[in-house]
Amino acid sequence: MKNEHHAQHQLLFLSIALLSAGGGMYNYFKLSPLMPSIIEDLGLTYGLTGLLVGSFGLFQLILSIPIGLIVHKQNLKKAITFALILMILGALISGVAPDLYLLFAGRVIEGAGAALALVTTPLLVAVVSVKKKVWFGLGVLMIFMPIGNILGLTVTSWFLKMFGWRNAWLTGVIMPALALPLILNWTKPIEKVRGIVGETNTAVKLKGLKGLLLGLLQMSFSTTSMGFVMWAPTYMIESYSFDVSIASLSASLFMVMGIPAPIIGAWLSNKVGSKKTILALSFGVLTLIYPLTTLIPSHLLPLHILAAGFLSGMVSAVIYLCAVDLLGPSSNIGFGILNAGRGFSLFFGPLLLGTILNTTSSWALSFASLSLFAFLALVSSLLLLRIR
Secondary structure (H helix, E strand, O other), X not given: OHHHHHHHHHHXXXXXXXXXXXXXXXXXXXXXXXXXXXXXXXXXXXXXXXXXXXXXXHHHHHHHHHXXXXXXXXXXXXXXXXXXXXXXXXXXXXXXXXXXHHHHHHHHHHHHHHHHHHHHHHHHHHHHOOHHHHHHHHXXXXXXHHHHHHHHHHXXXXXXXXXXXXHHHHXXXXXXXHHHHHHHOOOOXXXXXXOOOOOOOOOOOOOOHHHHHHHHHHHXXXXXXXXXXXXXXXXXXXXXXXXXXXXXXXXXXXHHOOOOHHHHHHHHHHHHOOHHHHHHHHHHHHHHHHHHHHXXXXXXXXXXXXXXXXXXXXXXXXXXXXXXXXXXXXXXXXXXXXXXXXXXXXXXXHHHHHHHHHHHOOHHHHHHHHHHHHHHHHHHHHHOOOXX
């Protein structure tokens, strides 16, 4: 009976984590199918549109490490509740914004809520997971990215065609609103659940260069995936005259494989005992994949996107397991560092490709630039020699 009760609470915690983190990523990715309509309606340039998309990541970059320093298991409920409220508020402001300034303001508020959610939810999962099963808990949590991506691309593209881009933007309130009732049912004190992160916040122990490499690894990895997924629909629409729904569905394949891939990657890292090997092999292949994007025939693009998505999904969970290995009881700080790296990529990934497009009008150069970040992630993973 005790084990059954504990399992029910773990399911509640994981559901809260998935909806909160997934809602944050939904609000990020929902702009991908909306970008052509926003460009046409508001007369924005590629660069300014990339800035609008990437402004979501501004507070990820600024707030994630401070959040990691101050959030601990005793205040997780309040922190996640506040994150949900911010995401709902930001979506409402942008969805009804009469001008570009409020549109940007709402986008930044959405990003602030996501920053809080994406630091606190892996901490929640690490706290409630038994040490030998933390790979499974974090592996499952990492599907928040494909869930947010797939729903963000497909749901908003449907709403776009039926109701316009403003109503499509407002769908960002759905997942945070679903998580709020679960928060109200959270009654069990978190400190009574024994997990791998069993202590309150301690001094940061980054073990020298490894902590910096971990942040660099996440930043480089996220820049490749964010830049690719956010601009892929626009590329297919402009280069192959894809319908917006077909383009969005095709781009979402990147994250379809991201649903099983994080669990597979976490399981492999646990069985093989070498996270570095999985990271290095995956990033090595990704370095070759991205420059080939514009050379792939239109009918083979789905397979190309699936391959890139599977490899990216594999490494997403392994990176978080590396943070647990490095920091243990101070994993909250590690998760803050990782999300700061993600925030950098959320801001600069779409902006980078948009700027290159503005300057060169070359999709080939834009996608080739992503291979530089994949190579940087490869180098970072190889330098993490003692992570096992």
